[in-house]
Amino acid sequence: MFIQNLLLILMGLPVIGGFSLLLFPKRAVRQMKLFALNVSLLNFLVSLNLWIFFDNSTPKFQFVQQMDWVSLLNMNFYIGVDGISLFFILLTTFLVPVCFLISWQSVNHLVKEFLVAFLFLESFMIAVFCMLDLLLFYVFFESVLIPMFLIIGVWGSRERKIRAAYQFFLYTLIGSLFMLLAILLIYFQVGTTDLQVLNTIEFSERRQLFLWAAFFLSFAVKVPMVPFHIWLPEAHVEAPTSGSVILAGILLKLGTYGFLRFSIPLFPEATVYFTPLIYTLSVIGIVYASLTTLRQIDLKKIIAYSSVAHMGFVTLGLFSLNLQGIEGAILLMLSHGFVASALFLCIGILYDRTHTRLVRYYGGLVQTMPLFSFFFFVFTLGNLSLPGTSSFVGEFLILVGVFQTNTFIATLAATGMVLGGAYSIWLYNRVVFGNLKPIYLNQFADVNRREFFILFPFVVCIFWMGVYPSIFLESFHLSVANILQNSRI
Numbered sequence: 001m002f003i004q005n006l007l008l009i010l011m012g013l014p015v016i017g018g019f020s021l022l023l024f025p026k027r028a029v030r031q032m033k034l035f036a037l038n039v040s041l042l043n044f045l046v047s048l049n050l051w052i053f054f055d056n057s058t059p060k061f062q063f064v065q066q067m068d069w070v071s072l073l074n075m076n077f078y079i080g081v082d083g084i085s086l087f088f089i090l091l092t093t094f095l096v097p098v099c100f101l102i103s104w105q106s107v108n109h110l111v112k113e114f115l116v117a118f119l120f121l122e123s124f125m126i127a128v129f130c131m132l133d134l135l136l137f138y139v140f141f142e143s144v145l146i147p148m149f150l151i152i153g154v155w156g157s158r159e160r161k162i163r164a165a166y167q168f169f170l171y172t173l174i175g176s177l178f179m180l181l182a183i184l185l186i187y188f189q190v191g192t193t194d195l196q197v198l199n200t201i202e203f204s205e206r207r208q209l210f211l212w213a214a215f216f217l218s219f220a221v222k223v224p225m226v227p228f229h230i231w232l233p234e235a236h237v238e239a240p241t242s243g244s245v246i247l248a249g250i251l252l253k254l255g256t257y258g259f260l261r262f263s264i265p266l267f268p269e270a271t272v273y274f275t276p277l278i279y280t281l282s283v284i285g286i287v288y289a290s291l292t293t294l295r296q297i298d299l300k301k302i303i304a305y306s307s308v309a310h311m312g313f314v315t316l317g318l319f320s321l322n323l324q325g326i327e328g329a330i331l332l333m334l335s336h337g338f339v340a341s342a343l344f345l346c347i348g349i350l351y352d353r354t355h356t357r358l359v360r361y362y363g364g365l366v367q368t369m370p371l372f373s374f375f376f377f378v379f380t381l382g383n384l385s386l387p388g389t390s391s392f393v394g395e396f397l398i399l400v401g402v403f404q405t406n407t408f409i410a411t412l413a414a415t416g417m418v419l420g421g422a423y424s425i426w427l428y429n430r431v432v433f434g435n436l437k438p439i440y441l442n443q444f445a446d447v448n449r450r451e452f453f454i455l456f457p458f459v460v461c462i463f464w465m466g467v468y469p470s471i472f473l474e475s476f477h478l479s480v481a482n483i484l485q486n487s488r489i
Contacts, residue, residue, distance in 0.1 A: 003053055006046065006063050007079050007130050010089065011123050013043045014096075018119035021112055029111050033104060036115040040097040040122065047093040054086055056474050059482035061132065061196075069136070075193060078132040083476030084260060084330060084483075085129040088253060091337045092129070094457075095249045096122045098341070099242035101454050102348055106240065107155055114155055118242070121147040125250050129257065134183050134193040137262075141254060142176055145169055148243070148251065156238040157351070164231075164238035171231040175221030182214035198266055199486055205269050212270035215263050222255030223311045226285035236304035237357075241348025244300065248307055248340035253333050256314050260326065260483070264318070268487040271321070278319040279409045285312035286416030293423040299347045299357045302427055303340060306383060309420055310336045310391075316413055317398035325401020326480050327473055332394030334472065335465055339382040339391060342458040346376050349451055350431075353444060359427070364436030368444040373432045375447070375455045382462045384424040385417060390465030 002009075017039030024032050055062060061080030069077040081089065099118060107114050124147070127140040145168075153165030187193050190201055203211065221228045232252075236244050264271050289308035296302045310332065317329030349372065351357055366373045385391040395417060402410040436444075447455065465472065 003049065004063065005065070006049055006053075007081065007126075008065060009046055010043060010050075010093070010126050011079075011130075013039060013046065014119040014123040014126075018116045018123075021116050021119070024112060026112065029108075032112055032115055033100065036119060037097060037100045039119065040093070040100055043122065044093040044097060047090050050081060050086055051090060051475075054081070054083075054475060056083070056478070059083070059478040063130075064132075069133075075135060076133060077136065078194060078196075079127075079130045080132050081130050083479035085257070086475060087330075087334050087472065088129045088250070088257060089126055091253075091334060092122060092125045092250050095245055095337070095341060098345070098454055098457075099245050101450060102245065102345055103155075103240060103242040104450065106348070106352055107242075110154060114151070117147040117150050118246075121151070121246065125254075128254060132195045134186065134195060134198065134262070136193075137195075138176070138180060138183055141258070142173070144251065144254070145172055148247070151243040151246075152235055152239045155240045155243070157240060160234075161238040164234045167231045168235040171228070172221050175228065176218045178214040179218035182211045185211065195261075201266075203267065208267040208270035209273060212263055212267040212274060215258065215267075216274070219255040219258040219263065220281075222258070223252060223315065224255070224308065225281050225312070225315060226288055226308065227281075229285070229289075229308050232308060233301045233304040236307075236344075237298055237300045241344060241351070244344040244348070245341045248303070248344055249337040252307060252311055253337065256311065256318060256329065256333055259315070259318050260330075264321070265483050265487045271319070271487075275319045275321070275405075278315055279406060282312040282316045282319075283409055283412045283416070285309065285315075286413055287419065290416055290419035290423060294419075294426065297359055299350070299359060299362075299427075299431075300344070302359075302423065303343045303347065306343075306420070306423065307336065307340050309416060310340070312416070313395055313398055313413065316402050316409070317394075320398070320401035320405050321484070322401050322404055323477075323480060323484065324397045324404070326484070327477065328394045328397025328399075328401055330394075330476055330480070331465070331469060331472060332391060332398060335382070335390035335394050335462070338458055338461045338465070339379055339389075342375075342379040342455065342462070343383060345454060345458075346372070346379060349447060359430055362431045363434035364432075365444060366432045367436050369446045371452070372447050375459065376432060377428065378459050378462065380424050380428045382466075384421040388463065388466045390462045390469075392466060393469040 061082050064080035067077040069075045124140050124143045131137040149165050149169045153162050224232050286309045289305045293302050293305040314329045314332050317325040382389040385395045399410050
């Protein structure tokens with residue numbers, strides 16, 4: 001019974017935790033933080049059962065639950081997990097306790113509301129990854145915006161946080177309206193929004209082109225692909241550290257997950273037709289973001305633009321439309337979830353000490369923060385995709401996949417990797433070596449016990465994925481093969 005209802009438990013626990021928090025008195029700040037942390041840790045332990053009881057030998061959806069939602073309109077609450085969505089749910093449940101721990105001291109006002117927003121956000125994100133009904137996917141896909149808007153706008157760090165929150169909200173919402181129109185069109189043509197049924201339907205080529213374009217606008221803003229990326233650096237800079245971790249770790253993956261789950265299987269002819277466009281935008285994104293990163297002066301903006309470049313790699317891999325490329329793209333998405341989140345955590349630790357993120361105020365940290373410098377070094381290696389780290393396997397498989405379809409694009413993407421290495425090394429060198437700024441000498445205390453236990457699991461995950469990736473590849477291999485086979489690309 002427990003195993004069968006795993007997904008409902010995973011979606012329900014944070015919501016129950018959120019409503020329970022409302023009963024706490026406002027003064028009980030520590031108790032509220034402990035309660036929220038324990039709820040999120042319990043949810044993480046429950047989510048591990050998904051992986052333990054997951055059957056790698058079938059591409060079918062597992063832990064399936066189906067309930068009548070609006071029976072009059074033939075709409076069902078339909079959830080399930082395959083190899084593709086499994087690890088994204090695990091990544092979500094892993095990052096939320098980390099967010100609570102990193103904001104333990106930095107969030108001191110409206111604490112209850114902050115914790116409730118995060119727990120609801122966790123529930124919505126899990127729902128997005130296991131929803132097998134197109135309309136309900138859209139509902140949860142958009143619901144994620146509300147708590148995230150509040151997290152950036154209320155607990156952000158500077159004066160421009162309101163503007164950044166509105167920018168994030170409006171950009172992503174306007175993009176998604178096209179997707180809603182496309183879903184309505186599908187519903188009126190087919191009479192259902194059930195993904196399993198839609199996978200058996202063949203739309204006419206003209207209809208596919210229109211639907212694909214509508215879905216593309218929604219997902220491209222979320223990824224974000226150049227030129228829809230304007231909101232991301234702004235949102236990252238203004239968001240609190242915990243907001244940046246979730247934004248980089250999970251929310252950027254919603255777009256690429258949407259491409260893989262809906263655009264490619266449902267509209268195969270349109271996917272092939274638009275692949276050159278995706279290739280062009282992805283390569284421009286990789287090169288442009290890498291060059292832009294080199295001239296940034298804000299630590300968070302550097303990592304934000306780096307995310308744009310990495311997500312460009314992911315879209316390249318997805319639209320290579322072969323096993324190697326797509327599996328590499330999924331690995332890179334997971335790896336980026338760890339690496340980018342860890343880098344934002346490092347910047348958050350520095351910000352808590354000095355209350356500045358400008359690169360020029362930093363230097364010589366290795367003298368006073370050797371342990372921090374080690375962690376930062378490992379995450380920088382992950383960011384530049386050094387062999388042995390998680391990103392290397394993903395990017396290598398993507399390049400193998402893209403080389404099979406277009407050698408010119410693969411060559412341009414590989415040059416983007418070199419630029420990625422350049423800005424990663426430049427940033428590390430600038431922050432860790434050089435002369436120590438005497439003004440901050442007393443503030444650069446090394447990582448404390450709480451920060452150590454936050455960062456250490458990321459080191460383990462990055463090397464584990466880099467050294468032994470097959471354990472992940474085995475889980476989603478059949479699911480990817482099934483998508484390619486069913487879409488007849």
